[in-house]
Amino acid sequence: MVFMLFHLEDPAAGLSEARRVLCAGGRLGTITWGSELESTAMRVWTECLDVHGAEQADPRVVSRHDRVDTIEKVGAFLGAAGFEDTACWAEDLSYRIEADHLLRLRTSLGSMKPRFDSLTPDARDACLAQARRRMGGLASEAFVARASLIYSVARA
Secondary structure, X not given: OEOOHHHOOOHHHHHHHHHHHOOOOOEEXXXXXXXXXXXXXXXXXXXXXXXXXOOOOOHHXXXXXXXXXXXXXXXXXXXXXXXXXXXXEEEEEEEEOOHHHHHHXXXXXXXXXXXXXXXXXXXXXXXXXXXXXXXXXXXXXXXXXXXXXXXXXXXX
16 A cells, blocks of 8 residues: 555555455555655745645645654554554655656646646646746755655554
């Protein structure tokens, strides 16, 4: 269930269902965000959306991350769902995302897509142009995104 639990309204129910359908001794693995993936370039994109009047992200979707953002929380959900031999750990992620790739990602998926889609076509064009212009002046390090990831494995 890689990058899935935070999409569920009820992570406990999702894990219980996964446990139900796994054969005895079957394995489950999860990865969730321990922190938001962030970089200077991503903050520039958010600022451009704000300047051009994009609607704010739906807090019901954004806030789901906090239910599964620590090893303790994920471990508790796994235990409550009946999994055994659980192992949970956190690792840091560092990943360079070039400007064009970042803009393709942020305009086509994730929590930023609805914000971008809320703009008029002219505002979208202006927002993208401003983001490209501002990102063009950023140092290479500004495109390195960092986050914490929460990993888990468990046995049914």
